[in-house]
Amino acid sequence: MESRASLSAKSELSAHDEVEFLSFVLGEEHYALDIMSVKEIRGYEPVTKIANAPSFIKGVLNLRGDIVPIVDLRMKFNVGTVTYDEFTIVIMLNVCDRIVGIVVDAVSDVIKLSSEAILPAPEFGAAFDSRYLKGLATVEEKMIILVNIQALISSDELGLIDTNSLSDQE
Amino acid sequence: MSINMAEFHQVFFEESHEHLENMEQLLIALDIQSPDPEELNTIFRAAHSIKGGSGIFGFTALTSVTHVMENLLDKIRKGTFELSSGIIDLLLKTVDTLSHILSLYRQEAPIDWQQVEFAKNQLVAALNGESFSAVSPKDLSTPVIQAITTNSNQLEEARTNQAPEEDMGFGFFEEDVELSLAVENQDFGFFDEAYTAKEIGIDSLSQTNVRPEPISTAADDNDLGFGFFESLTPDSIDSELDAIVQVQTGKTPPAADSTTAQTNHVSASKLPQFTGKNTEKVKAEASVPVNPIQPLMQEPATATKPIHLQTVAKKSTATSQDATLRVETSKIDTLVNLAGELVITQSMLTLIGNELTGELGERLKAALMELERNTREMQEAVMSVRMLPVSFVFNRFHRLVRDLSEQLGKNVNLVIEGGNTEIDKGMIEKLVDPLTHLVRNSLDHGIEKPEVRQSLGKPEVAELSLRASQRGGSIVIAVHDDGAGLDREKILQKARENNMPVADNISDKQIWQLIFTAGFSTAKEITDVSGRGVGMDVVRKNIEALGGRIDIDSVAGQGATFEIQLPLTLAIVDGMSVSVGNQIYILPLVHIIESIQPQPEQLKFLSQERLIRVREEYLPLLNLYQLMEIEAKAKRPEEGIVVLLESNNKRFGLCVDALVGQQQVVIKSLEKHYRRIPGVSGATIMGDGSVALILDVESLSQQIKN
Incomplete structure (x- = not known):
């Protein structure tokens, strides 16, 4: 489990226009999300299934007294092979005052990117809507897709948040 | 029913206190050039809530001042009154006055009506665009002081505690009058248990009023007292005071002489008055004082032990008087x-x-x-x-309904049901405001006058009912009146006037939702009771903040029902755990009639629907594994167990694999991190740390119709 305190301490040392991202793997592709939204990283545990939910919502689990939904991004975006074993990773996110866990193939690294290093994302095909992208970056010859995790988690597409409660708030 | 009003008073005092604090902070932070409309709304609502609450308890001094204040705020909010720093000062001073009145009510001390009238007149003057003495202190010059002096006679009486020989020039400021009152009132502000040292640090303006108090305590014991100024020695205090005096000498010449004269012979008895004045002056100097004062205020509280201990001692006596402890x-x-x-x-x-x-x-x-x-x-x-018990809120309304119906010339009987329903204390506190608004609205708009009722052939005495009950996974609180109901045409017309997009074929339900829009009111006249259009938007905001929702049901001529549904975020349920496949579900015990192992001959079909025959009765059957979309071990009812459930007078059987056991479970909200799931009221954590869903029997029973 990564310690968030030490990570944020590091980010304070870095130049102010640099942002730290946590990179992870889905299938063959490398993705990254803003490290400040990461609560913790843990192994996959069996979840409690939920009725009337899309298949990529695996269910809910108990995170120290909080009932937290788990989303399998591999299923959502049709990448990678969906297996659950001791190496399957769940990234617990803290987004929009909610805790959500996402299942990914692997967590790779913490990368620092300056704003210049982030290129605008081209229009993608169907798999990953560009609404949920921050941009692209190249690290060690690898293309890394930067995910706007906040937009993704709060989107209707995942259906994690009651659309009623959202529209009422607006 | 015996009603102990004192405990409700306590709640009101605490709430109003919070509202005032909130108002003060917002007023101070308000950007005069381009005020945030939401903040203005919040300030307005705070005033409105105090007015509403004080109306219930008959604290007329508060009601009358807040009413005028509200008028002013309403104009500011609507942009028809221009905001200036002078107005902000006036409003802040009104907040001070209100908190003083509040503390008088709290101590059951006689109300200073002159102060009330004065505060009201100031506000009215401001409303009419006339000058008021609370002009920005910067502008204070000799002529103004003289002008105010004419008011001084009537104010003089208010300054009972003030020694006559103390500088006359300064006593005539409204601020100073308040100050001397603050000194009189030993518990005012600073030692209120609700204030923590930190809060005082933040409360920049109120603290200036409050400062004399600790120092007057300090006067009894010089060493401890001066500790308030951190490590200042008496000598350095002198120089500190000199410095303060000097800063302000330049700007207020008339007062300067007397003040400097006093500095030379500071005696313990005069100190409180004196220092208080200086802080006022520092405040008067510019907008900066907040900053220099804060460090002074915060550090002593933590750094100097003697004074800190004193504070604590005072606090604890205040607490034991209340016999309750306010905990976050x-x-x-x-x-x-x-x-x-x-x-x-x-x-x-x-x-x-x-x-x-x-x-x-x-x-x-x-x-x-x-x-x-x-x-x-x-x-x-x-x-x-x-x-x-919810009666804690409900019982407050006897008085409100009685007073209001008298005031409005209506004949109303209040009916309370389900007062024993227990709800979370946090919710009770937050229910007061919305319920007050709903009850007032019903009385003012809903219920007709007796003569109208007679002509309509309705009983002359109208009925207003407050009902609470637990339904499925929620607490339902309904406010019902048998009045005129909501007026569809009037609401539509008003919506069009306000340029709201309204379809022609809009349904009743949608129309009722319109009244929750901010600033929406169909009342022709703004009365003391309602009609400003704040009520309903506050109601909805508060209810939604609790994770609940509000529905309106209205029949023209027969009455309206406002139904508030609140989730059981924090409740324990006695549950039966049942297993289906490898999952465990909890059924609330209250809904369970019995569990049976069905025999094949008990199971029947009615077209597509399965029925079970239990003691000469045919009950519909539901399969939990189908509802929850999981694989069951017992595919057919006779292989498993049928739990007979009852909800809303409907009985049905639910097929599960097996019964696991009976236990109390803590309901955890699913909506906190996820969303509502049909058929599920919440979740709980089992002994092994896994999550089990708690079934909502009521919504399951609705499946049967389909």
Whole structure:
């Protein structure tokens, strides 16, 4: 489990226009999300299934007294092979005052990117809507897709948040 | 029904106190050039809530001042009154006055009506665009002081505690009058248990009023007292005071002489008055004073022990008088959560303990039994801290309804049902405002005058009812009146006037929702009671903040019902755990009639629907594995267990694989991190740490119709 305190301490040392991202793997592709939204990283545990939910919502689990939904991004975006074993990773996110866990193939690294290093994302095909992208970056010859995790988690597409409660708030 | 008003007063005082604090902070932070409309709304609502609450309890001094204040705020909010720093000062001073009146009511001291009238007149003057004495202190010059002097005679009486020889020039400022009152009133502000040292640090303006008090305490004991100024020695205090005086000498010449003269012979008795004045002056100097004062205020409280201890001592006496302890809800939440975790850990231990055999196992089991009882008792105790019968809120309304109906010339009978329904204390506190608004609205708009009722052939005495009940996974509180109902045409017309997009074929339900828009009111005249269009938007905001929702049902000529549904975020349920496939579900025990192992001959079909025959009665059957979309071990009812359930007078059977056991479970919200799931009212954490869903029997019963 990564310690968030030490990570944020590091980010304070870095130049102010640099942002730290946590990179992870889905299938063959490398993705990254803003490290400040990461609560913790843990192994996959069996979840409690939920009725009337899309298949990529695996269910809910108990995170120290909080009932937290788990989303399998591999299923959502049709990448990678969906297996659950001791190496399957769940990234617990803290987004929009909610805790959500996402299942990914692997967590790779913490990368620092300056704003210049982030290129605008081209229009993608169907798999990953560009609404949920921050941009692209190249690290060690690898293309890394930067995910706007906040937009993704709060989107209707995942259906994690009651659309009623959202529209009422607006 | 005996009603102890005192406990409700206490709640009102605490709430109003919070509102005032909130108002003060917002006013101070307000950007005069381009005020945030939401902040203005919040300030307005705070004033409105105080007015509403004080109306209930007959604290007319508060009601009358807040009413005028509200008028002014309303104009500012609507942009028809221009905001200036002078207005902000006036409003802040009104807040001070209100908190003073509040403290007088709190101590059951006689109300200073002159002060009330004065505050009101100032506001009215401001409203009419006339000058008022609370002009920005910067502009204070000799002519103004003289002008105010004419007011001084009537104010003089208010300054009972002020020694006559004390500088006349300064006593005539409204601020100073308040100050002397503040000194009179020993508990004012600073030693209020609601203030923490930190809050005082933040409360930049109120603290200036409050400062004299600690120093007057200090006057009894010089060493301790001067500790308030951190490590200042008496000598350095002198120089500090000199410095303050010098800063302001330049700007207010008339006062300067007398003040400097006083500096030379500061006596312990005069100190409070004197220092207080200086702080006022510092405040008067510019907008900067907030900053220099803050460090002074915050550090002594923590750094100098003697004064800190004094403060604590005073605080504790104040607390014991109230015999209640105000604790942050978050602390109680933590306790509740921890108690829940403890129950889980305990049941884990029991599972392990059962595997142990022999003498050691027996001893362990005995100890575990003890642990179980203790944890359960502890959990119950912790829970009971939060749960209160809803009558706590309801009973407040006897007075409100009586007074208001008298005032409005209406004849109303208040009916209260389900007062024993227990709800979370946090919710009770937050329910007061919305319920007050709803009841006032019903009385003012809904219920007709007796002569109108007579002509309509309705009983002359109208009925207003407050009902609470637990329904499925929620608490339902309904405010019902048998009045005229909502006026569809009037609301539509108003909506069009306000340029709201309204379709022509809009349904009733949608129309009723319109009244929750901010600033929407169909009342032709703004009365003391309602009609400003704040009520309903506050109501909805408050209810939604509790995770609930509000529905309106209205029949023209027959009355309206406002139904508030609140989730059971924090409640324990006695549940039966049942298994389907490899999952566990909890059925609330209250809904369970019995469980049976069905015989094949009991099972019948009615077209597509399965029925079970139990004692000459045919009941519909539902399969939990189908509802929850999982694989069951028992595909056919006769292989498993049928639990007979009842909800809303509907009975049905639910097929499950097996019964697991009966236990109390802590309801956890699913909506906190996820969303509402049909058929599920919440979740709980089982002994092994896994999550089990709690079924909502009521919404399951609705499946049957389909």
